[in-house]
Structures are given as structure tokens and as C-alpha cells.
Amino acid sequence: MARILIVEARFYDHLNDMLVAGARAALAGHDVDVVTVPGALEVPGAIALAVESGRYDAYVAIGVVIRGETYHFEIVANESARGIMALTMDGVAIGNGILTTENEAQAIARADPAQLDKGGGAAKAALAMLELAQRLG
Ligand SMILES: Nc1c(NC[C@H](O)[C@H](O)[C@H](O)CO)[nH]c(=O)[nH]c1=O
Numbered sequence: 001m002a003r004i005l006i007v008e009a010r011f012y013d014h015l016n017d018m019l020v021a022g023a024r025a026a027l028a029g030h031d032v033d034v035v036t037v038p039g040a041l042e043v044p045g046a047i048a049l050a051v052e053s054g055r056y057d058a059y060v061a062i063g064v065v066i067r068g069e070t071y072h073f074e075i076v077a078n079e080s081a082r083g084i085m086a087l088t089m090d091g092v093a094i095g096n097g098i099l100t101t102e103n104e105a106q107a108i109a110r111a112d113p114a115q116l117d118k119g120g121g122a123a124k125a126a127l128a129m130l131e132l133a134q135r136l137g
């Protein structure tokens with residue numbers, strides 16, 4: 001059994017509820033905690049803090065970034081992904097379930113566990129990276 005932390009950027013409650021449900025289903029049998037941050041830009045920092053705590057074996061990043069009117073979409077989408085990638089390159093087992101979509105319909109299709117289940121996919125990716133780290137470590 002692994003100790004998994006879900007770090008969710010709760011910007012859209014109804015979408016996050018689906019993503020977290022999918023992630024939890026994929027993490028059945030493991031010890032799962034969930035923490036919430038304001039938005040996707042805060043997710044990498046929250047994971048970095050949790051890594052420092054030494055309490056968890058792997059992490060699942062959850063969130064939804066939907067394009068608005070300004071360049072802020074690129075900043076939030078790209079920089080949250082960049083921060084998560086930097087952590088993975090440091091050997092942290094993370095699955096990235098932060099959706100970056102053009103509209104809500106695209107987000108719903110990807111958040112819904114009965115459709116594309118990106119939350120479950122991110123959880124499975126985190127477990128796969130943890131298993132790889134244990135095998136190679
Ligand atoms: N527009 C979205 C955001 N924006 C907020 C930022 O992530 C951040 O919390 C803020 O800039 C304060 O540092 N976040 C999302 O997760 N999704 C969005 O669509």
C-alpha cells in the first residue's frame with residue numbers, strides 16, 4: 001500500500017469532484033490524502049511542500065484550466081505543467097491530471113470517470129512512476 005497525496009486546484013468544483021472521484025477509484029487500496037489549493041499555479045508549490053514533509057510516496061495533481069479572454073490561460077497552463085515537470089525530473093512520482101481546455105464541454109468529457117477519466121489516468125500514472133522508482137532505486 002502506498003501513501004498518495006492528491007493536490008487539487010479547486011477552481012471549478014463540479015469538474016474537480018469528477019476528477020477526484022476518478023483518481024480515488026484508481027487509487028483503491030492505497031492510503032490517500034487530499035489537499036486543496038486555489039489554482040493550478042499553486043499545485044507545484046504544494047507538492048514541493050509535501051515532498052519536504054516526507055509523508056507521501058507519490059502525488060496526483062488535479063485541476064482544470066479553461067481558456068478565457070487573456071494570455072493568462074497560457075501562463076496558468078504552461079507554468080503549472082512546467083513546475084510539475086521540474087518536480088518529476090527531480091524524481092518525484094507525480095501524475096498530472098490538470099486539464100487545459102478551450103471550453104467547459106471539453107473539460108467535462110475529460111473529467112467524467114465514465115468518459116475519458118483523466119483523473120483516473122493521472123492516478124495510474126503516479127502509481128506507475130512510483131513502481132518504476134522502486135524498481136530502479
Ligand atoms: N484561470 C484559472 C486559474 N487561475 C488562478 C491561478 O491558478 C492562480 O491560483 C492565481 O493566479 C493566483 O496565484 N487556475 C485554475 O486552476 N484554473 C483556471 O482556469
Ligand SMILES: CC(=O)[C@@H](O)COP(=O)(O)O
Nearest residue numbers: 066067068069070072073
Ligand atoms: C485560465 C484563466 O486564467 C482564465 O480563467 C482567466 O480568464 P481571463 O483570461 O478571461 O481573465
